[in-house]
Amino acid sequence: MVQHAAAARADMRQGATHPAAFAALDLGTNNCRLLVGAPTNDGFRVLDSFSRIVRLGEGLQQSGRLSETAMDRALHALHVCAGRLSRRPVRAMRAIATEACRRAENGPAFLARVRAETGIAFSIISTREEAELALESCAPLLHGPGRRALLFDIGGGSTEFAWVRMAPEGGTPRLIGYESLPVGVVTLAEKFGHQGFDPAGYREMVAYVTGQLQAFERIHCIRHEIRNGGVRMLGTSGTVTTLAGVALGLQRYRRPEVDGQVLTEAATDAAMAVLRGLGREGLNRHPCVGPDRADFVLPGCAIFEAIRTTWPAGGVTVADRGLREGMLLRMMRGGQTRVRPPHTWRGVSGVAARLQ
Numbered sequence: 001m002v003q004h005a006a007a008a009r010a011d012m013r014q015g016a017t018h019p020a021a022f023a024a025l026d027l028g029t030n031n032c033r034l035l036v037g038a039p040t041n042d043g044f045r046v047l048d049s050f051s052r053i054v055r056l057g058e059g060l061q062q063s064g065r066l067s068e069t070a071m072d073r074a075l076h077a078l079h080v081c082a083g084r085l086s087r088r089p090v091r092a093m094r095a096i097a098t099e100a101c102r103r104a105e106n107g108p109a110f111l112a113r114v115r116a117e118t119g120i121a122f123s124i125i126s127t128r129e130e131a132e133l134a135l136e137s138c139a140p141l142l143h144g145p146g147r148r149a150l151l152f153d154i155g156g157g158s159t160e161f162a163w164v165r166m167a168p169e170g171g172t173p174r175l176i177g178y179e180s181l182p183v184g185v186v187t188l189a190e191k192f193g194h195q196g197f198d199p200a201g202y203r204e205m206v207a208y209v210t211g212q213l214q215a216f217e218r219i220h221c222i223r224h225e226i227r228n229g230g231v232r233m234l235g236t237s238g239t240v241t242t243l244a245g246v247a248l249g250l251q252r253y254r255r256p257e258v259d260g261q262v263l264t265e266a267a268t269d270a271a272m273a274v275l276r277g278l279g280r281e282g283l284n285r286h287p288c289v290g291p292d293r294a295d296f297v298l299p300g301c302a303i304f305e306a307i308r309t310t311w312p313a314g315g316v317t318v319a320d321r322g323l324r325e326g327m328l329l330r331m332m333r334g335g336q337t338r339v340r341p342p343h344t345w346r347g348v349s350g351v352a353a354r355l356q
Contacts, residue, residue, distance in 0.1 A: 024327035025095040029057035030156030035324035057100035099157035127180035133326030147230035154237035188299035205302035236319035239300030245288035246271040259320040
């Protein structure tokens with residue numbers, strides 16, 4: 001269970017001392033995300049969080065390098081993270097970089113610059129570890145009926161898949177196959193541009209991604225497993241949570257109302273129709289989208305559409321959790337950590353419901 005910052009603020013108002021804190025920082029192709037939490041009996045409580053769209057991978061597909069503008073945006077966000085970390089004692093911290101820094105020729109040099117300027121030491125993780133961390137964070141949503149689960153995470157520069165063997169109640173789901181598809185919302189938006197807002201261009205995006213999924217299908221025969229029954233689908237990404245927010249009619253995105261929901265096929269169709277009908281200006285104004293994400297929503301929907309038509313398993317469980325939560329849970333159990341004393345940070349000043 002994840003308990004959020006309101007409870008932490010209430011503790012502070014009552015004079016409680018700072019609990020032991022762990023921090024996780026995820027630098028992706030599109031987003032920079034920080035999460036600080038303290039262990040509880042059944043998970044952790046969120047003490048602080050930060051998320052900013054930095055578009056680190058902007059132009060990477062064409063140049064093979066991180067641009068100066070993109071690196072400056074990311075560095076500004078990381079200075080904010082460093083400032084937050086400097087104000088709170090942290091027992092352990094891990095910072096990871098994913099697809100953009102994996103692919104970019106100057107990715108390691110950029111992370112060396114980040115360490116020099118902010119004191120934050122990043123590691124570039126493998127695609128397998130990315131799938132493992134996503135599974136770790138989403139495991140509580142994978143108990144119940146079913147033999148297999150397909151977990152997917154639609155990112156900025158890639159989409160990660162984890163093919164999972166389910167476990168009995170109280171057991172641990174097991175990763176039996178994984179894939180990192182080099183297509184995410186940023187790469188797809190750059191490839192198709194404004195065409196993606198047109199019906200024909202949108203169909204082209206779906207067809208392009210569908211073709212990319214066939215190798216994973218040939219290896220694991222997921223369609224055959226679906227026909228035999230007992231396969232669950234679980235999605236964790238801004239795309240999936242946005243669709244859930246639209247399906248719920250939220251006027252303001254609220255994680256507790258979205259995480260753990262089951263998005264039915266009918267609800268998915270309706271939410272996608274709403275988003276595709278808004279146009280760019282309508283997406284700018286939508287409370288669950290906004291101007292920073294307007295260019296990436298329809299590419300994300302195209303990836304989701306390709307996934308659910310390739311593997312038609314029915315409803316999709318929505319997870320508003322990911323790599324940061326997986327890192328925190330590992331650290332709190334004594335797993336991998338990256339520990340640095342607080343003074344080194346150098347900052348600038350439960351049960352799934354069904355959506356019908």
